Amino acid sequence: MPTFDENMFKIAIIITDELGKITSVSSSIVYFIGLSPKELIGRSIYEFVDEKDLPKAKECLLKCLSKDGGPVTMAYQILNPQKKSKNLVLATYHGALKDVNPKDIAISWSDISEGLKARQELERERTRLQYLFYGNPEAIALTDKNNFIVEANDSFCKLFGYDKEEVRGKHIDELIAKDSPYFEEASHLSSLVTSGEAIDLESIRKKKDGTFFEVAITGIPVKFGDEFFGIYAIYRDISDRKRTERKLKEYVDYLEGAWIQTISALGSALEQKDPYTAGHQRRVAELAKAIALKLQLTEDDVKALYMASLVHDIGKIRVPAEILTKPSKLAFEEYELVKTHPRVGFEILKDIEFPWPIAEIVYQHHEKLDGSGYPRGLRGSEIHPLALILTVADVVEAMVSNRPYRKALPVETALAEIEALKGMHFDPWVVEACSSLLKSGDFSFED
Incomplete structure (x- = not known):
């Protein structure tokens, strides 16, 4: 027995003439505009394209009718008269159907509303996380699993006195603790975080100019499942507080x-x-x-x-x-x-x-x-x-x-x-x- 796939209703095939009049349409069109194929035959496809997208939709159809026309794809909004709502579709114009009717065009609609929303949400989350990292007043560095710095924010560079080019690719312990009495401690702490243990403590670290200062350190292991990817390290200058x-x-x-x-x-x-x-x-x-x-x-x-x-x-x-x-x-x-x-x-x-x-x-x-x-x-x-x-x-x-x-x-x-x-x-x-x-x-x- 064939399985039901709800995604099959999110793709519709429409055949129009050179003016955009619908001559044939798949039953899945109901998902998009709430009308049956019988109700659509003879109506213009442009009735259901959002007004602001009409020029592009007509341009796509004309390109397909041209001598060297071929598949043309664009995204536009379509109207659902029944729900009085709009869906965003990816419309692909497949060119003239020369073997059937040279003046007919096959158009496929794919619903990309949910995918676009998901991408937009993902982009918002990405922007938010980037802000939390790059715009954070705390000094933050992200290392790989071998403790080499992958990225550092401006606050980190300012705190330790480095440019970003000097920081990326450097071993974090060697960068801020080498040639100091605290290098062994720093290496031990990195080992703890690498093993999956979060740390939060106070210690001493060194700036580029050799100045030692008191700092609060938070180290968090970055893991996906059981796989360790690196360390999310936060540093706070606590010299004044101390x-x-x-x-x-x-x-x-x-x-x-x-x-x-x-x-x-x-x-x-x-x-x-x-x-x-x-x-x-x-x-x-x-x-x-x-x-x-x-x-x-x-x-x-x-x-x-x-x-x-x-x-x-x-x-x-x-x-x-x-x-x-x-x-x-x-x-x-x-x-x-x-x-x-x-x-x-x-x-x-x-x-x-x-x-x-x-x-x-x-x-x-x-x-x-x-x-x-x-x-x-x-x-x-x-x-x-x-x-x-x-x-x-x-x-x-x-x-x-x-x-x-x-x-x-x-x-x-x-x-x-x-x-x-x-x-x-x-x-x-x-x-x-x-x-x-x-x-x-x-x-x-x-x-």
């Missing part, structure tokens, strides 16, 4: 130094009044830092906790020295005065522009999970996570150090205390980290 980042880091380091000096000055002020408290703050800071590292906190959190720990008792500067150094148990009123030091510390620190919540951590370092702490009686998640660490470090150090009113207690006693109150006063994770550090010997106050 300089800005370095200056910003220098400024941040400077500010951090100023913050450390501020913290040290505050600690020194308290040390003049109470040597016990000053030494206590330093040791608490070291233990708190060790716990934070054990819990794998971020570098920024470790720094914030350490800074806060160094001044967590700064509020005691308003407590009379005779109370701080009293060799016996404090009276109720004296203890109540000491308990004000977290709030006083907050008031001292809150207006200093630290990049960390130091004032709030200091304010909360005597709060407990069950709400039994002071000065605000905060509970659970209301307490800053870093304050929970400071609380444990503060209690442990205070117990294992000499105080005016008692001798230092063994580390085992301090650990038993925090483990007994784990989950009630103290965060369980913090307690476990602290106990692990001290029992294993990974941390020692003597160190």
Whole structure:
């Protein structure tokens, strides 16, 4: 059984006389103008040719009737009266039919509307891709599978200081990294992309004049199916950005130094009044830092906790020295005065522009999970996570150090205390980290 091919209806054969009057036509003409052969016999073919294309259509017919006439081909639009639309056809005039009627002309119409649309779309896509390549402000080079440059845009040439003639056909790694400490790295990166791996990183490359500069590199393998054809490489000059980042880091380091000096000055002020408290703050800071590292906190959190720990008792500067150094148990009123030091510390620190919540951590370092702490009686998640660490470090150090009113207690006693109150006063994770550090010997106050 013969198969149906819809494309067979996209070709029509028309026989006309020397004036263009239709004498015979194939049934496929319906596809083009919506009329049957019977409806077309005796009508002029020019009725269905777009007005602007009529002169060329008539010229083609006359050429075929001439002495040396032969096949003549042109594209023109035809009208479909039924659909009130236009189709673009490729019309071929095959010349006079001398064996049948010398004055008859055979004309074939082939629908090229879809093909033209596809070609136009392809051309638009090609133009767009060319613009993305040639008009792109990013420096782009396209290599073959052996890493030799096939094409490079103006931005690439401008960035590296070459003319296009100097770039094409050159090995990309030798062009921008040869005789430099980065040539081996460049070759390795090209090998990675050649193996099918895309890369995106920052490095150093060399210009034509020998200048080295910082560059961001993106390398993408160009593949069709499983076949590798080359590398699509993008380069961005990041020298200015890197300089800005370095200056910003220098400024941040400077500010951090100023913050450390501020913290040290505050600690020194308290040390003049109470040597016990000053030494206590330093040791608490070291233990708190060790716990934070054990819990794998971020570098920024470790720094914030350490800074806060160094001044967590700064509020005691308003407590009379005779109370701080009293060799016996404090009276109720004296203890109540000491308990004000977290709030006083907050008031001292809150207006200093630290990049960390130091004032709030200091304010909360005597709060407990069950709400039994002071000065605000905060509970659970209301307490800053870093304050929970400071609380444990503060209690442990205070117990294992000499105080005016008692001798230092063994580390085992301090650990038993925090483990007994784990989950009630103290965060369980913090307690476990602290106990692990001290029992294993990974941390020692003597160190």
